[in-house]
Amino acid sequence: MAKKQDKTDRLGVRQDSSPVSNLRTEEVTDPALAFLVCSRAESQLRNAFAERGAKLINLYRQGPYKIEALFLVGTSNYWSVTSQADRTPMWTQATLDAWLYEDLVRQLGMKLHRVG
Secondary structure (H helix, E strand, O other), X not given: OOOOOXXXXXXXXXXXXXXXXXXXXXXXXXXXXXXXXXXXXXXXXXXXXXXXXXXXXXXXXXXXXXXXXXEEEOOOEEEEEEEEOOOOOOXXXXXXXXXXXXXXXXXXXXXXXXXX
C-alpha cells in the first residue's frame, strides 16, 4: 500500500484546500515558521477587503473562536465586523482560521450593503 505524501512547500508548510473557504489553509510543520503563515493569511484577508473597497486596519483575535476586524471605508468611515465560530471539537486550527476569515469577508459584504 502506497503511503500518502504530504504536500509541503520549501518552508515546511503543509498546504491543504479548505472545504469551507477559497482561502488557502495551512498547517505549520515547523513551529518557528508560524509567523509566516499568519502573515500570508492576513495578506489574503487584506486583499479580500481591498477588493470590496475597504482597507483593513487591524485584526483583533478574541480567543480561539472569535476575531474582529477594524476597517476603513472612504477617508473617515471606520467600521468593525466580528466573526465567531461554534465551539466544536471537529475544527483543526487551519479550518477554524479559514472559516473565521471567510466569515469576516461575508460579514464585511453585509456591513457594506447596510451602510452603503
